[in-house]
Amino acid sequence: MKLKRIVLSIVAGTALFVPAALAGQNQLTPVVRASTLKNKITTVKSYTNPTLYNKNGKELVSQDRINFKKPINFYGQPIVIQGPRVSAFINLNGMPQAIVNGETYADLGDGGYVNMKSVGSYNWNNNEIGIIKNTYIYNSKGNRLSTYRGGNAYLTKGSKIKYAGKSWTTYPDSYFNLGDGTYLKSNNVNTMNGKGVLKLNANTAIYNKNGKRISFNGQQVFPKYSIINYAGKRRTKTQTDDYYYTNLSGSKSYAIKNYKIKGQDYYYIGRGAYIKAMNVGRINGNPVFRDGGATTIVPQTDLYIYNSKLKKTKQSVKKGQKIRALDPVVLGSGDIAQLFYRIKGTSNYVSWGDYSEYGFEDDEHVGYFNFRVRLNPVKTIENTATRAAEESD
Numbered sequence: 001m002k003l004k005r006i007v008l009s010i011v012a013g014t015a016l017f018v019p020a021a022l023a024g025q026n027q028l029t030p031v032v033r034a035s036t037l038k039n040k041i042t043t044v045k046s047y048t049n050p051t052l053y054n055k056n057g058k059e060l061v062s063q064d065r066i067n068f069k070k071p072i073n074f075y076g077q078p079i080v081i082q083g084p085r086v087s088a089f090i091n092l093n094g095m096p097q098a099i100v101n102g103e104t105y106a107d108l109g110d111g112g113y114v115n116m117k118s119v120g121s122y123n124w125n126n127n128e129i130g131i132i133k134n135t136y137i138y139n140s141k142g143n144r145l146s147t148y149r150g151g152n153a154y155l156t157k158g159s160k161i162k163y164a165g166k167s168w169t170t171y172p173d174s175y176f177n178l179g180d181g182t183y184l185k186s187n188n189v190n191t192m193n194g195k196g197v198l199k200l201n202a203n204t205a206i207y208n209k210n211g212k213r214i215s216f217n218g219q220q221v222f223p224k225y226s227i228i229n230y231a232g233k234r235r236t237k238t239q240t241d242d243y244y245y246t247n248l249s250g251s252k253s254y255a256i257k258n259y260k261i262k263g264q265d266y267y268y269i270g271r272g273a274y275i276k277a278m279n280v281g282r283i284n285g286n287p288v289f290r291d292g293g294a295t296t297i298v299p300q301t302d303l304y305i306y307n308s309k310l311k312k313t314k315q316s317v318k319k320g321q322k323i324r325a326l327d328p329v330v331l332g333s334g335d336i337a338q339l340f341y342r343i344k345g346t347s348n349y350v351s352w353g354d355y356s357e358y359g360f361e362d363d364e365h366v367g368y369f370n371f372r373v374r375l376n377p378v379k380t381i382e383n384t385a386t387r388a389a390e391e392s393d
Helices: 384-392
Strands: 010-012 015-017 040-043 075-081 097-100 103-107 113-115 119-122 128-131 160-162 173-179 182-185 189-192 195-200 227-229 243-246 253-255 259-261 264-270 273-276 280-283 294-299 303-306 312-317 323-331 338-343 349-354 369-371 379-381
Touching (some): 189 227, 227 264
Antiparallel strands (some): 119 128, 128 160, 294 323, 323 338
């Protein structure tokens, strides 16, 4: 498995460490001001210990080689690892699907579609779709095809057909080298070199206090996944803090100071340099939330639209379509709670999925859509259906 070649940044106090390039496992060792926590990280509090990986992003068999109760040495710069291949549909209904004229179809990957009422199974190992009912094959508009893959556009009960599209994906991320072939995903890092950290969710430009782009130690953009020390300390969230995170139990909220520059929120990283708060996905290893405002979401599969009462309609949005959304709401509670975002300018919603996964480890990979900024739900809704489901548990 190859490592993605990318320059990652570590900003520690006034020192910026950027290797010229990362090729394979080549790394440079940073030099920082003297400190008992030099080249050490601590991990964020969790109910379980962080997962350890090898250089290819695969989980190690032995997970007890690191003592997470004390600062941990790291070596060189964080590197971006593509990670192992996983099913592209593991979190998306379990198989390739599309919505055609208000109905769900199995996507065959090359322009053909089969109504899901005729589908019985999908095999992740060989990408075969099992047919349980005689069916025609249709195009993306729901029109019956005359031929398909050089033959009849018709499938019989008990037959199988292979999905022809890309069936796998990877989840690249930055990792710290802990030595002896052991790597830790940067999501777990609470402090680095004795200071709190920001993790970037996008390539991020650097600005001065007037909102003008500047260079910081010769670098004008920090790459996505970079780990950056911020200036100052965390504090209990105030009314002026738009972006924040919570403790493990959710009982307390914390923030680092937001600076307003031309109406937008920025974080100060020292030496007159600022970065946009919306480009920070984690603070001290904790997922960042924002109260209010809108964000851009991108569906990872076709999604049904729900009306103002959160009832599913026959309308839909397409995979990859950029949508402005706001005002998340939670339907139900406990194990059945589902999260919805409202489509801006409408009273309609789309479903993100299982609310219990929201704001936890790697939640950017488990929902039905990706979000630019993680918004805090504005309310929880209970109705007859959710109450009945809760009572039956």
